[in-house]
Amino acid sequence: EIGYINGEFVSLNEKVIPIDERGHQFGDGVYEVIRIYDGKPFMMEEHLERLINSAKAIRLPITESVDDFKSLIMKAVEKSELHNCNVYLQITRGIATRQHLFPNVPASISMTVREANPLSDEMRNTGVTAITHEDERWANCYIKSLNLLPNILAKQVAHEAGCFEAILVRDGYVTEGTSSNMFIVKNGAVYTTPLSKHILPGITRIAVKEIANPLQINFYEEHFTEDQLMSAEEIFMTSTTAEVLPIVRVNDKPIGHGVPGEVTKKLYEQFKRKVETL
Ligand code: PMP
Numbered sequence: 001e002i003g004y005i006n007g008e009f010v011s012l013n014e015k016v017i018p019i020d021e022r023g024h025q026f027g028d029g030v031y032e033v034i035r036i037y038d039g040k041p042f043m044m045e046e047h048l049e050r051l052i053n054s055a056k057a058i059r060l061p062i063t064e065s066v067d068d069f070k071s072l073i074m075k076a077v078e079k080s081e082l083h084n085c086n087v088y089l090q091i092t093r094g095i096a097t098r099q100h101l102f103p104n105v106p107a108s109i110s111m112t113v114r115e116a117n118p119l120s121d122e123m124r125n126t127g128v129t130a131i132t133h134e135d136e137r138w139a140n141c142y143i144k145s146l147n148l149l150p151n152i153l154a155k156q157v158a159h160e161a162g163c164f165e166a167i168l169v170r171d172g173y174v175t176e177g178t179s180s181n182m183f184i185v186k187n188g189a190v191y192t193t194p195l196s197k198h199i200l201p202g203i204t205r206i207a208v209k210e211i212a213n214p215l216q217i218n219f220y221e222e223h224f225t226e227d228q229l230m231s232a233e234e235i236f237m238t239s240t241t242a243e244v245l246p247i248v249r250v251n252d253k254p255i256g257h258g259v260p261g262e263v264t265k266k267l268y269e270q271f272k273r274k275v276e277t278l
Contacts, residue, residue, distance in 0.1 A: 002080040004072070004111040009079055012112060021108060022093040026100075027146040029092030029108075030054035034073065035116060035240050039083045040278040042240070044070060046203045050144060051089065057143045060093055062107055073111070080113040086241065088112045090146070119242060124268070127248030127260045128164035130235075132226055133157060135168035135175045135198075142197050151178040165237055167250065170198060173223045180239040181205040184232035185263045189218035204238035204271075211270045217263060234261030236268075244268040 003010045010016055022028035032051045035042045048066045055062050064072075073087050090110050096103030136150040154166035155178040165177045175193055176182050181202040183192045190212055195201050212219040229235065233256045235247040244267050246260035 001082065001085075001112070001114045002076060003113075004076050004109075006106075006108055006110070009076070012114075017110075018095050020098055021095050022103070023090060023108065023110075023146055024092075025098055026093075027148075028058075029090055029146045030058060030060065030144050031088065031090040031146060032144060033240050034087045034089065036077055036083070036085045036087060037275050037278055039077070041073065041077075041087075042275065042278065043203050043207065044073070046206060050201065050203065051091070054144045055091055057140065058093075058145065059102070060091060060107060062091060064109070072109075076111050076113050082113060082115055084116045084118075085113050086116050088114070092146070116241070119245065123164075124245065125260070127246035129162065129249040129252075130165045130167050130177070130237075130247045131158050131161050131163050131251055132169050132174075132229070133166040133178075135170035137168070140197050141175070141199055142195070142201060144200060154178045165247065167229065167247075169226050172225050174226060174229050175199050176202075177237050177239075180237035180242055180245075182229075183208070183236050183238065184224055184229055185234035185236075185261055186228070186232060188233075188263060189220060190263065190267075191220045191222050191224055193223060194221040202238055204240055204243065207271060207274060208238055208244060208267055211267055211274065215266055215270055217266070230255070232256065234264050236261075236264040244271050 001012055003012045005016045017024055032047045034044055034047045048069050092108045094105040094108050096105045133154040158166040167177055167182055168175045174182055176199045183190055193199055209219055235255050237245050246264045248255055248258050
């Protein structure tokens with residue numbers, strides 16, 4: 001594993017951030033998590049485009065191009081000597097004496113590269129459980145910002161209820177998970193919340209949308225309510241680290257037959273094939 005901060009590779013426990021760092025003090029920054037499979041990045045271009053969009057959305061100027069980030073990431077991966085790992089990349093508004101207004105200083109860029117510890121086969125085969133939770137986040141959840149307080153609070157509530165994820169609900173409609181996009185299956189077709197400012201445009205969500213087509217699974221981007229969630233045939237979530245993961249119980253009630261469904265399984269198998277052909 002390895003760390004990187006503002007031009008230097010460092011060990012992960014080295015003390016490198018000054019107290020007056022805006023990521024640390026304000027959460028004034030954006031980030032990405034990119035999965036490397038067998039030395040090869042998964043949909044890195046899409047991740048970097050989203051990073052640049054997030055930075056623009058918070059008016060954080062960055063001088064690096066997508067290609068600059070690509071080579072920086074691959075250099076870090078090489079130095080880490082890891083083949084299956086997660087790259088965490090963060091950009092903040094830099095280091096300046098604490099005050100709210102934008103400082104006129106360079107952005108801080110930092111990275112960690114850590115071994116990926118994939119979910120257990122058991123979790124994949126039996127599926128995971130979830131709770132529903134009020135979506136208490138702000139109006140701009142399409143930005144992958146460092147401000148994750150409502151996400152971590154909801155995830156902790158889920159954990160304390162013995163569940164893996166909290167499914168967020170805004171005005172009666174499902175938005176997404178605390179760190180995942182959410183999908184239901186109805187009459188064999190897949191439904192997921194349409195893109196808006198209220199959800200993160202997930203990269204794995206794009207992958208699933210692409211995969212559904214050759215499998216001849218209909219894919220609809222439509223809002224669905226908490227009731228529709230509970231009466232779905234199947235539920236699954238997607239994220240860079242969870243990939244395509246079945247959710248078999250919500251609020252202690254079984255979804256469908258309470259086991260991973262056929263559509264979810266097919267999509268996951270196809271997702272694995274996509275990874276194998278990177
Ligand atoms: N929504 C939220 C709130 C997330 O934090 C994540 C994980 N980054 C996702 C969705 C899934 O996005 P991706 O597939 O790009 O990892």
